[in-house]
Amino acid sequence: MFRRTATSLKNLLAAVLLLGLALVVAEVGLGWLAPPKPPAVTSQADAAVQRLLVPSATRHHELKRSARLRMLGGPEFKTSSLGLRQTPDSRTGRNALRVLFLGDETVLSARVGSKESLPGRLEQFLERATQRQVHVINGGIPGYSPLLSWLAFRHELHRLEPDLVILHFGMNDVTDDAIYRRRLVSGEHATVCANPLLDEFADGTGPLVRHVRDSALARTALQGLNAEAELRSLAEQYQWTLGNADGLKLRIQHAIGPLRRFANAAKKQDFSLLVTTSPVPWQVTGSESFSDLANQLPDTQWPVAETLPSQILNAACRQYEVELCDPANAFRSFEQADRLYSPASVELSAYGNALYAREIAAKILKTSQFAALFESTGVATVSDQSLSHPSGKH
Known part of the structure; x- marks a missing residue:
């Protein structure tokens, strides 16, 4: 009896040792074949910009500060203590008009130098037209939606005391808003959107549990079950631009909701507000120069005739008594529309930044409430000729 029990224990111990050895080999093998990747700070921004970002407890994520x-x-750039891209020759004098340009990677323009960025171009056009010092503050953060831009402004950026706030509404912001709104928490004194990575950092688990959780085996087993959904397909990200807004009514209402908050803040804090937007390639031109994008939108006829996004933004801005700059017609009439975008991308090129900035500047200078800020004696115009050879990459 004793010998039989000992044999059983010996076999059990051998099985446990073999299982442990197999797990060790599997862990080492998976760790070598698939080394751990840094967790994505946001699923709504490309992998190329994740290294620029850190989680935030109030606005989901932000650029690394003072870095x-x-x-x-792209070129190297510095960030301020507020996590905003700095311009080497920023105007800080008291007489400089302060313009805060909020938005996503379109506004940040991380692939080009500061002078070729969207805020940089706008600053040049405004100064040239008004002969006045203008400081356009780059408030672009990759993956942002108007919701996160509002939280950034509400919690910190209002301290910059801008004379004019420009809010860029991207064509993918309806999808972005739906992702971030899941994390939105409204308290008695503030509304915040905490990044789920902060939950992991502060979950209170012991070192053994964290080691098991972070192992290669656990990563493989839990692959796809991350705290936030992976970046959607192109068609899902931009669904409302494709003439198919079925089931998106509530999402669209939520996405444009922050416009009302900005409008109310503008009245209380005495700054002017302008909402802007820019089209994506399939809203502008044919698919010949964008085969990669066209393959991701197989059932889309380029250019898309549907103008639903423009109609909705126009209606919302009229309701909230806010001016809107929609340069879609200027983009469509540009002779080489394909050069307005980076190759195989929805991202604006240096040409696109220049054209978008030109249209925003024209809107500002032709609208009395904005033009009065500059005390200009006249309105200068910027022709297509100035866009023919923009400096920087395209």
């Missing part, structure tokens, strides 16, 4: 950053293939 030198560089996106792959």
